[in-house]
Amino acid sequence: MRQQIVAGNWKMSKNLEEGLELTKSILEKIDKPKGLVILAPPFLHLREVGKIIRVRKHFHLAAQNCHHEEKGAFTGEVSAPMLASGGVEFVILGHSERREYFKEKNALLAQKVNMVLANGMRPIFCCGEPLHIRDVNTHIGYVAKQLKGGLFHLNEEDFRKVVIAYEPIWAIGTGRTASAQQAQEMHAAIRVLIAKRYGKPLADETTILYGGSVNAANAAEIFGMPDVDGGLVGGASLKADDFAAIVAGLK
Ligand code: PEP
Numbered sequence: 603m604r605q606q607i608v609a610g611n612w613k614m615s616k617n618l619e620e621g622l623e624l625t626k627s628i629l630e631k632i633d634k635p636k637g638l639v640i641l642a643p644p645f646l647h648l649r650e651v652g653k654i655i656r657v658r659k660h661f662h663l664a665a666q667n668c669h670h671e672e673k674g675a676f677t678g679e680v681s682a683p684m685l686a687s688g689g690v691e692f693v694i695l696g697h698s699e700r701r702e703y704f705k706e707k708n709a710l711l712a713q714k715v716n717m718v719l720a721n722g723m724r725p726i727f728c729c730g731e732p733l734h735i736r737d738v739n740t741h742i743g744y745v746a747k748q749l750k751g752g753l754f755h756l757n758e759e760d761f762r763k764v765v766i767a768y769e770p771i772w773a774i775g776t777g778r779t780a781s782a783q784q785a786q787e788m789h790a791a792i793r794v795l796i797a798k799r800y801g802k803p804l805a806d807e808t809t810i811l812y813g814g815s816v817n818a819a820n821a822a823e824i825f826g827m828p829d830v831d832g833g834l835v836g837g838a839s840l841k842a843d844d845f846a847a848i849v850a851g852l853k
Contacts, residue, residue: 605809606637606825606852607765607832609664609726610839611694614644621647624842625654631846635660637832639849640726641839642666642694645680652689664692664726667700670713682714682721693718694834696728696752698771708751715752719760726765726834727753728813729792733772741770742791749792754799761800766792766810767834773814775836782823782830785812789829818844821851 616624621643632639642664643651655661669679685693695718696711711727718725729748731741745768753764768788773780780788789810797805812824813834824830832852838844 604807604831605765607640607809607811608635608637608821608845608849608852609640609642609692609694609767609811609832609834610845611642611666611697611813611834611836612644612647612839613666613699613836615840616643616647618647618650622650622654624840625651627842628845629655629658629661631842632849635849636852637849638662640664640692642692648685648690649688656689662691663689664694665690666694666697668693668695668714668718670710670717672717682717682723686721686723690723692724692726692765694726694728694767696748698728698730698769698774702771708748711752712755715756715764719756719763724763724765726767726811728767728769728834730769730771730774730814736770736772741788745788745792746795749795758800758804761796762804762807764808766808767813768792768810769813769834775815777815779815779817779820779824780812782820782827785824785830786827789827793829816848818847818851821848822853825851825853 640662652663665685668682695714700706715725729745731744735744793805809831811832811834816833816835817838
């Protein structure tokens, strides 16, 4: 089912105490959201943040990553079964920071997607092009490759559970947002790709978020585009007032 969503990716920010404070003030400032509100704190915070948000209907918990194997000798890693057992419902996969700094490729991401789904959670699958690709106008083909390599192996039933986040890398954490028209163009193109693979009805049902310097001032315009179903928010998700204003921008 197509859903309106705002997801806050805290990345490696906030110690536990600060994270719980932030969670409480977000809950205070968001009363009746028009869609789902997902918080993606660091691994260590998940249990405690989960306990706080559990009492509120529209709030959900996400992890920022997981390992592609179920268990084993992978010191320092966190598995999908661990996350599921801790009440996590969504897992962000393929964030550009993971792709760039941890060299995560589409084939590995496909394994992670499988692992998340096999453990009853939903992937938030990130895709998006770097600036040099946008500059030569090959961004749609670039994103198509990411989707084909990381997601399109899924059967229809599993694909239905996936949330896609289009995040142009040049807009992440840079303050340079894609225009609403640029976001719409890519989201519409992603829907065409999904339609080719899974048919139009499923493409129309797929939730596609925009990410990249979303803030209180630009959220409503971007979310107002017909193929944009909300946002994945980094920096602005760390301030309760800003995050609440972004959530208020859902259509
Ligand atoms: C992100 O990290 O997914 C993101 C979109 O970051 P920011 O909102 O800070 O650009």
